[in-house]
Amino acid sequence: MHPAPSLIFFTVVSGLGFGLLAWLGLGVVRPTGWAAFWWFGLGYGLAGAGLLASAFHLGHPERMLLAFTQWRSSWLSREAVLALATLAVMAPHAAGAVFWSNPLPGFGLVAAVLALATVGATSMIYAQLRSVPRWHHWSVPVLFVLAALAGGALLAGQGRAGLWLLLALAVVMVAHWQIGDRRFRGSGSDAGTATGLGGLGAVRLLEPPHTGSNYLLREMVHVVGRRHAHKLRLIALPLAALLPAILMLLAPSWPPMLVLAVLLHLAGMVVARWLFFAEAEHVVGLYYGRR
């Protein structure tokens, strides 16, 4: 799949923002006054920036409000509704903490659940797609929610919890890659089933339908990511999970160390998320003799 920068930025940054909001909503840290202003501001800023970025890849962003209507069937719509609900329900909790030094934990708790549900809905946008076998698996929601929780823990200054979450994230990242590598073959789709001619013999593309490129090839057939998948995994795993975990082992509550861990984690997640898109193969590639 085409690794669109807007989608990578959106999923990583809004995931981190909602992760931080979940920790703040749970009341694990209870900042008040200016500290609360900056902390909640960071959470709202990251979550909001990610949502805005996601609007950039739309053909008609001016019709965006319609995306709140189809929550009954569409995970993308559910995500939009949940994201807005999280920001709205968190507001009394945040405002209470900032202006009256009096957070409202009830609102915070509900908002924390909504924040994690939002990240879950984001992941389901990808995990629901049977046409992309690598994504159509439970490891995707686990990966997204764990990444949000781990990144959020670092931003919320929860080094100890962050350590365990980062280790869990590392395990799930490796599992997602290992399982993902077998998903396409396991899906049962090949050139034979795509054309229905598999029963006659081995099917290969003789002539493509067009000599140039098209929307399908640009959007869904991406080869560069898979060629370098191994190297990118070796870059993403230490950056996103292992190095921040080591930092959290050394000094879990020293602010500069937390900042460094967040930056490493963020860089690693960008690489991992780029790979998440770039190495995912869509079954439509079978019609073009490439994947």
Added chain:
Amino acid sequence: MTTLPASTSRKLGLVIDLDTCVGCHACVISCKGWNTEHYGAPLSDRDAYGAQPEGTFLNRVHSFEVTRKDAPPMVVHFPRSCLHCDDAPCVTVCPTGASYKRVEDGIVLVNEDACIGCGLCAWACPYGAREMDADAGVMKKCTLCVDRIYNENLPEVDREPACVRTCPAGARHFGDLGDPQSAVSQLVAERGGMDLMPEQGTAPVNKYLPPRPRDQLGAAGAQAPDLAALCDPSTDGASGFLGWLDRALERL
């Protein structure tokens, strides 16, 4: 609503005969023509006369080679377009309600005024049936020529999809696949019509008819072709007048 209807009154769709398709791409062109001039945003082209032309098409023809065991390889031309699936994943993922499946005839359509151009429906389709138009920024897909099949301004013979109307080989058939008595349903039953990628769980309405078995050398009843006709003519053993003529002409 982008939830799918529990059932549709009819299941209008296409039956495509892979045995007769000659791969001429006439259906591709007639589809592009009709759908550029009629329903919804036109199907745009980019860099049409340049080095890297590309455009939006709702129907494309691939050619595949099938390597068979103990038989010569076979070339199969393969038109690919929307299958108007019963369990269409492109419809349910749509966040705005722009994508829908019609209860009255099962056609899957896009309301272009509500499409935000997020592209998720194209990702959800295993068959590559949907293409985002680069100029209009909305999703385009086969409408089964909904503006032809019910169009009383057209002569009755033209009230079928443009691709079907134009196919010079008669490889494309249009009808109600929900009615077991319809001509297309009978054709599917007779020829063993098949679904594409059934493992994707989309329950396509459109069916493909597999190529018929070809005659085989040495098979019972099949006459071996006259291979001698392909060889150089031999004059070994020619004698008498013909032998003399052969030798005389050879010397010229």
